[in-house]
Amino acid sequence: xxxxxxxxxxxxxxxxxxxLPCNHSxxxxxxxxHWYRQLPSQGPEYVIHGLTSNVNxxxxxxxxxxxxxxxxxxxxRATLRDAAVYYCILIGADxxxxxxxxxxxxxx
Amino acid sequence: xxxxxxTPRYLIKTRGQQVTLSCSPISGHRSVSWYQQTPGQxxxxxxxxxxxxxxxxxxxxxxxxxxxFSNSRSEMNVSTLELGDxxxxxxxxxxxxxxGDTQYFGPGTxxxxx
Numbered sequence: 354x355x356x357x358x359x360x361x362x363x364x365x366x367x368x369x370x371x372x373l374p375c376n377h378s379x380x381x382x383x384x385x386x387h388w389y390r391q392l393p394s395q396g397p398e399y400v401i402h403g404l405t406s407n408v409n410x411x412x413x414x415x416x417x418x419x420x421x422x423x424x425x426x427x428x429x430r431a432t433l434r435d436a437a438v439y440y441c442i443l444i445g446a447d448x449x450x451x452x453x454x455x456x457x458x459x460x461x
Numbered sequence: 462x463x464x465x466x467x468t469p470r471y472l473i474k475t476r477g478q479q480v481t482l483s484c485s486p487i488s489g490h491r492s493v494s495w496y497q498q499t500p501g502q503x504x505x506x507x508x509x510x511x512x513x514x515x516x517x518x519x520x521x522x523x524x525x526x527x528x529x530f531s532n533s534r535s536e537m538n539v540s541t542l543e544l545g546d547x548x549x550x551x552x553x554x555x556x557x558x559x560x561g562d563t564q565y566f567g568p569g570t571x572x573x574x575x
Contacts, residue, residue, distance in 0.1 A: 396551050396566030440504065451504045
């Protein structure tokens with residue numbers, strides 16, 4: 354059973370910020386929240402991960418709700434190369450749980 | 462360093478046959494996980510191996526099996542292939558999958574069952 358819920362698709366304009374939500378209401382205390390993205394004809398690639406605190410890296414930011422039941426991946430300035438399927442994944446002692454992913458469409 | 466490699470990249474089989482897919486993890490990584498990706502179901506976790514032992518398993522029938530060798534290379538086997546087994550099979554490696562470790566995915570093996 355999927356433990357993460359994401360919108361099927363989202364659309365944004367180039368050079369604007371994008372907020373991709375993920376709900377994980379049954380997250381356990383030891384589950385890490387990971388985000389991966391998959392470009393066409395490629396395997397998924399790592400974007401960012403966190404446990405409790407918000408995280409920033411050169412690709413994106415991850416905002417984690419205080420109760421950890423949801424998180425948001427933030428792309429600060431979307432480019433056409435960011436068009437991909439974004440997966441929110443819980444990784445913990447019980448293994449990995451995928452959502453269906455959000456297909457992000459970037460309009461020029 | 463070299464990434465995760467999967468062989469073969471493409472495979473065509475017929476119903477009832479069996480297939481073995483191979484995954485070579487990044488050097489130093491001891492955990493290998495396998496996933497099935499189909500258009501309808503998305504990415505689904507098959508199993509994870511760490512130090513030659515299956516540590517976690519997804520909800521797949523017993524026709525799907527795997528193993529890991531002492532050099533961390535892993536194979537997955539699907540017996541008695543069905544049309545629905547047509548999918549992209551992805552392998553990912555990490556140091557132990559303890560939550561905080563990044564998974565590195567290979568390019569996948571595209572299996573077509575006729």
